[in-house]
Amino acid sequence: MKTYRGSCHCGDVKFSFKQDEITEGLRCNCSICKRRGAIMGNFVIPPNDLTINLKNDDSLGLYEFGDKSAHHYFCTNCGIYPFHQTFRMPDHYRVNLGCLDDFETDGLSVDVFDGKSL
Ligand SMILES: [Zn+2]
DSSP, rough: EEEEEESSSSEEEEEEESSSOOOEEEOSSSSHHHHHHEESSSOOOOGGGGGESSSSSSSSEEETTOOOOSSEEETTTTOOOEEEEESSTTTTTBBBBGGGGTTOOOOOEEEOOOGGOO
């Protein structure tokens, strides 16, 4: 296992987690993911295994829609999406690989999840 660290663009939202070497990414075609365009990890992180450090108590914004079973977070300063809690595995996190330090998403093999059809 390797420790990965990441942040939003301005650094107000930081996070870290342990994970096997990341070699694959995931995109999704649902209404929010297609707009966001992020390459996400194809793994989920249990609630207690994601360490989140916020500059301020209100650094993390929450956006929900539909039945609100998924929780989409964003930095309230720079607007970047660092991670969300999935609806498929409630409370589990999926991260934006583009936010990881010293990590390139170019060259990853990227699966596309058909979230649109759910
Ligand atoms: Zn930020």
